[in-house]
Amino acid sequence: MTVQQKISYKPYAEKDFSHLKNLTGISDKTLEIHLGLYSGYVKNTNALNEKIIELTEAGKSGQPEYNEIKRRYGWEYNGMRLHEYYFGNMKSGGSELKESSAIGNKLQEVYSSLEVWKNDFCKVGAMRGVGWAILFQDPFTKTLSNHWISSHEEGNVAGFAPILVMDVWEHAFLLDYKPAERSKYIEAFFSNIDWAAVESRLIK
Known part of the structure; x- marks a missing residue:
C-alpha cells in the first residue's frame, strides 16, 4: 500500500x-538596497520550502533536484535570519555600551576590557572575504566569543546564539565606502548599535 x-x-x-x-555613516540608499536583498532571502526561503513540499509529495525525496534544494536551503535561510539580526541590532544614533550593563559585564568576563573586545571584533570583521562578524554566546557556558562566518552558513557554531551581528559583505557598505575602506564602515556600524537590543539576546 502506498x-x-x-x-x-x-x-x-x-x-x-x-x-x-538616518544612520551614522550608512546612507538611506544603502539601507534601501540592503533591505531589498533581505526581502529576496525571505522570498527564496519560502520558495524553497514550497518546492520541498512539492517534490516530497510527488515521491521525489532523495532525487537530484531535491538534494540540491536541501543543500541550498542553509544559504537562503541563514541569509534571511542573519540580516534580521543585523538590522535588529541597529538604530539611528545608536546607544552607549556601558561597562556596568549586563552585556558589558559578560564581555569583561572574557576580555580584559570592552576596548580589547571591540578591537578583536573589528579585526574579525576586517578579515579578507565576504561574510559576517558575529558575537556568539555558548548556551552551555554562557561565554561570549567573536567569530567569522563565510557567506552565510560556513563557520556557524552549532547551538551558539548570535548576540551581535555585523554584515561585512560589500553590499553593506559599497555605496558609502570604497572596498578598501571596510574599517570606516565598521566604525559607522558601531555608531549605530542598539545595545539594549543586543543585550536582550543574552541567554540568562
Whole structure:
C-alpha cells in the first residue's frame, strides 16, 4: 500500500525595518538596497520550502533536484535570519555600551576590557572575504566569543546564539565606502548599535 506523503511549512513573514533611517555613516540608499536583498532571502526561503513540499509529495525525496534544494536551503535561510539580526541590532544614533550593563559585564568576563573586545571584533570583521562578524554566546557556558562566518552558513557554531551581528559583505557598505575602506564602515556600524537590543539576546 502506498502512503500519501503530506508535509507543510508555515511561510516566513518579512520583518519591518522601515524605522532604520538616518544612520551614522550608512546612507538611506544603502539601507534601501540592503533591505531589498533581505526581502529576496525571505522570498527564496519560502520558495524553497514550497518546492520541498512539492517534490516530497510527488515521491521525489532523495532525487537530484531535491538534494540540491536541501543543500541550498542553509544559504537562503541563514541569509534571511542573519540580516534580521543585523538590522535588529541597529538604530539611528545608536546607544552607549556601558561597562556596568549586563552585556558589558559578560564581555569583561572574557576580555580584559570592552576596548580589547571591540578591537578583536573589528579585526574579525576586517578579515579578507565576504561574510559576517558575529558575537556568539555558548548556551552551555554562557561565554561570549567573536567569530567569522563565510557567506552565510560556513563557520556557524552549532547551538551558539548570535548576540551581535555585523554584515561585512560589500553590499553593506559599497555605496558609502570604497572596498578598501571596510574599517570606516565598521566604525559607522558601531555608531549605530542598539545595545539594549543586543543585550536582550543574552541567554540568562
